[in-house]
Amino acid sequence: MDLENQKRVKELAEKHGTENLFVLIGGADPEASGLAVETVMAGDPAFAGPLTGVQLGLPAYHIVEPEIKAEIDPSVYEENIGMMEMVLDIDSIIEEVSTIRKDCS
Amino acid sequence: MLDGKKVIILGDRDGIPSGAIENCLLGKELEVIFSVTECFV
Numbered sequence: 001m002d003l004e005n006q007k008r009v010k011e012l013a014e015k016h017g018t019e020n021l022f023v024l025i026g027g028a029d030p031e032a033s034g035l036a037v038e039t040v041m042a043g044d045p046a047f048a049g050p051l052t053g054v055q056l057g058l059p060a061y062h063i064v065e066p067e068i069k070a071e072i073d074p075s076v077y078e079e080n081i082g083m084m085e086m087v088l089d090i091d092s093i094i095e096e097v098s099t100i101r102k103d104c105s
Numbered sequence: 106m107l108d109g110k111k112v113i114i115l116g117d118r119d120g121i122p123s124g125a126i127e128n129c130l131l132g133k134e135l136e137v138i139f140s141v142t143e144c145f146v
Contacts (some may be wrong), residue, residue, distance in 0.1 A: 001143070002143050005141055008139055009113060012111075020110055020111050022111070022113070023111060023112070023113045023114075023115065023119070024115070024126055025114075025116075025122075026120045026123065026125070026126055027115075027117045028120030029120070029140075032117065036115055040113075042133075048119070049121065063121050068106070069106060071133070073129075076131075077123060077127055077129055080125040080128045080129050081125060082131065088120060
């Protein structure tokens with residue numbers, strides 16, 4: 001996860017508190033998606049950015065996960081996400097992100 | 106799950122850009138407080 005974005009997420013968590021924050025990601029592959037989720041939940045696994053050692057514990061989901069998709073109007077989802085859903089390895093992304101989330105919570 | 110939340114969107118230029126995710130959230134009872142599209146190239 002981009003170091004500048006780690007800094008922004010950390011600042012937002014300090015400003016708003018972590019209780020009502022929710023992170024939605026749109027990562028292109030399972031690895032990048034899993035790393036983003038791990039970073040905002042348990043800290044930067046690469047030990048490189050401002051979230052190193054910072055366990056924010058933020059709930060984080062990929063936009064294609066069924067729990068999130070179910071909350072979006074199907075026609076709006078299709079219009080905005082449908083095309084990329086056909087291109088990306090959705091099943092692997094969902095599996096990786098949900099596994100990381102379980103491990104970090 | 107999203108109702109009443111302050112949402113951080115981390116889009117991906119090669120995956121789902123933040124704008125597309127934002128569009129999906131329009132009209133919902135939540136507040137987008139940060140939205141960015143990352144680029145790893």
